[in-house]
Amino acid sequence: MSGGAGGAVAEAPVIVAARRTPIGTAQRSLAALTAPDLAAAVIADLAADLAAAPPERGVPGIGEVVLGNCTGPGGDVARVAALQAGLPDTVPGLTVDRQCASGLAAVVLAVAVLRSEPGVVLAGGVESASTAPWRFWPPADGGAPTRYERAPFAPATVGDPDMGPAADLLARDSDVSRRCQDEYAARSHARAAATQRAGGFDAEIVPVGGVARDERPRAGLSVDRLARLRPAFGPGGTVTAGNACGVNDGAALVTVVDAETHRRLGVPGLRVLATATAGVDPNRPGLGIVPAARLALDRAGLGLDQVDVVEFNEAFAGQVLACCAGLGLDPARVCPEGGALALGHPWGASGAVLAVRLFTQLVRRPGGRHGLAAIAAGGGQGVAMVVEACR
Template identity: 75%
Template structure:
């Protein structure tokens, strides 16, 4: 082990809320409510003795569609964290949660302390947005901010996924098969209580809402294309619109050595850009760069967690990476669990922690996620302790 790896920050705890379908189980919770529930849990975590309060340097949260302002600061105060602890909210669209974890790890390189980092999204309570009137143009409501300048291409994610699937020759049947497998894996994990240790109940809700039992390729095959009548992307092989939060506790290497216990050492990270017309491919260069910086190959990775925004997009990324699709999200991914945009990257980190630190799934893990505007974020971790 090199000195740089030995001194890398370590994830020592990881929690998330249940993931709810927008407008349903968590609909009454704001983004701050969801994040505060997880921050409160981690701040008092018995796993770190008296919790990380005494050494807490920062709270960093990713968020895309929240109320504006600094959601991380509001959630930290709502969680009862000391007022001296600052909060920072970051926006890298769907990659915001993992970007926050990467930023938290960067803050601890060469420094001593604890950072709580993750992401949150409440699609249910996201405010309506509108452009103000301009001259003869009336006020106009809009669903999202631009991902990229229109001249470069600024597609919605669904049509972009159709384009990627078509260009990479991913068939409808392949997408439906992948989606059915994600749901089957998530249901099997849920029945075995494989998510229980990572979930912080909120408002009486203690399990993920979206996974479906018995969702077969045949049932998925009855759904119509969602974005293009000639396309292959449907509601069944796409992620949902969801609410949720996920946060990890990061400590410096010396603190981890002193405290002991299992954890995930953050040995490499990467952020990359791709064609904004094909944003879902951002996973590919980010994962490649992170693995190269870690000095390992995909063959060395024991658990691969890629954000399953669309089955066709993930299958295209797998083809580009030379990765067998069966290796992705072994306990089910976002197609089944849901995709709470600003939180999803942090959910990947929580999932790695459950499998590699709480469980015995192996040594190395890879998390990677794409984002609107053509970006990708990836992180390579190593089980330690």
């Protein structure tokens, strides 16, 4: 790497803290908590870290809170959560929506802001599927109102499949068998259950509502047991409730600072080497990981063989396996401590959960130097980030 490039890297924003709530199954352990409730708990925890920094280090106050959210109550969830967390009313909040990639998109936005405006930004995402409001189309011709199921991911003329059927099509196109999907899902649960037993998630979790552990991981979930489940999206499909993610509640945020603030803090962190956002065919939205990851790695000047920890959002096992095939990546390298198939997929938060997971594996208990996080979104989009541990 040239001296100029090295200097640019040294001035890149740094993630200095990363936390999340436990991830709960919708209508279960976190069902009574709203999106602001979940996010505020993590914001308050990260703000307390900053407040504990010695005054002589001159760490600036929080300049902004940026949150991703998909199906929440509407309005500016980030602003509500920031105020609920006790931040001064001078701290603005911004809520962004890039569907399932919203949480990582919020982190990308924070990084972009800090490249030009020094300071501190709390960024991440939140989803409370349990408390998301129901909406209805007005009645037609005096009839009953129609339940509004979801916003469009893309125009119907282009193709706007639901994520489950789209995952079935992607698995078929990529020749990913049902057994391979079940094997991948069983491994994700086994890894997450083992990590949970060993306390590997404990340091990153902020207890909320009396809950301190992820609800979904299941030890001993065998391939044979998964094989008994029926296709979830029609006869002949290969996606089931067992090799797909759940519907979940949770929040995750990171503290991002500019390079000079990081030097004053004097703490380890993750330097953000590169980020990328890409688009793909909306009919195969799960493939968004592939071009986003490639572009982020290219911008970072790294190959996949130089990445120590890979965190992809495991929306569907078949989707992850198709993306791995597209990238020439061994699927066993993805989510080494279990991913969304086991932990859950709180839509607006999931991209930020990936950042938290990288922080734990590369900073809290150092296990390498470089990390890659990537997530796909409805409508055919992908977001990726490449980081480097700095100590």
